[in-house]
Amino acid sequence: MSTTGSAEGTLVSIGYEGKTASDLVAQLLEQDVRVLVDVRLTPLSRKPGLSKTKLSEALAAVGIGYIHHRALGNPKDNRAGFRAGEPESRARYREVLESAAASDALAHVCELLEDGAVALLCFEHNHAECHRDIVVRQLLKACPDAAVVHV
Template identity: 30%
Template sequence: MELVKNRQKVLLKVIQGLQNKGISSRRAIVKALFLLKEEYFAGNSVKFYSFYPYKQGPFSQLCFSDLRKLNAEGMINDSENMLTDKGIKTANEMDILEADIHHLLGRFNNEKEMLDYVYSKYPSYTVKSQLVSHKKEQEIGFCTIGYEGKDIDSFLNVLIQNKISMVIDVRNNAFSMNFCFIGKKLKQYLNDAEIDYIHMPELGVESEDRANLNSKEDYEKLFLKYRQSLPLKQKYLDTIEKEGNNKRIALLCFEKDVSSCHRREIAKHIRNKGHEVLDL
């Protein structure tokens, strides 16, 4: 694998820095990357990792995916927490964010100090942690969200920070060019984050109806047709209302802009029933 992605170069340098301090831990790797983004603004100079609250604080699926790739290329060990000789040679040839990484790791004597700091400074990322006790309170209500432009980590973070406990996928076909948002894989990610997933293809828009949408007028014609079809789908709308009255749900589709997505019509229906709907 040619390391064309700068984030992977940063990952190697972080592993090397931790290794030089005698720390070999994937948890420490993730926390160091998290602090690089939050306090050294690594995302401003590198297309970087996103994070969401998980079982041991801030977590990144993309980081773990990159660790697997680096292991497959023989740059890190099978435990995915230390560089091999090949990895050390590669890391020594790089200087990306080197000063920031050195300064960050110099602030902590060990992994526990880093973990304690992250948990203290960023409590919003501990809400799913198994290392901190939490009083769980069930939120209720309705939201909508589009995953366009999001990676799986930033998507999950938005859901968790907004206390979503169920995602209702209103795509006609739960397929995506982004593997993470294909129905079965997405359900796995959501369930791991303690978020339920339901696919309601009956509330989707047929692919032929989405063809040749070139103007605002085209979209408005589509949404008018969709709006007129909703009375035939009442049982699915009733299910959404029932779920939102018992937990905090998010209606999911692709488009970032809700005004360009049919979920806006479902949201209008819910609002007309007297409920507030937040577009995330």
């Protein structure tokens, strides 16, 4: 049972576009995030501190867990169409989420929500242009009581 009250069961959708690693960590702390789930296919960034190893170290330093769920990533050749809102790209990503690995990852995120706020991380600032939007919708089907915050 979480003692955070309002943070319990909160899904925080966050993109690091335009942010530094310290900005990201500060925003996660403001939202009482307990675990960050990286939904990038490949958790690498040209921005300092936002690749998997450095980011997980920065999060650990402030008591936030880090998990990379590759199965929830959007294929590289699908991203431009997705950002442009192309229905085919969105349909293709929904198919990605139907895989056994993605289903397992979604179930794991639901379990994590039982212990407090969980952040979903990708690049795009605007969640509507990012596959996080579809991940959140899928999670709400499995965890209908979760609250959602877009940062």
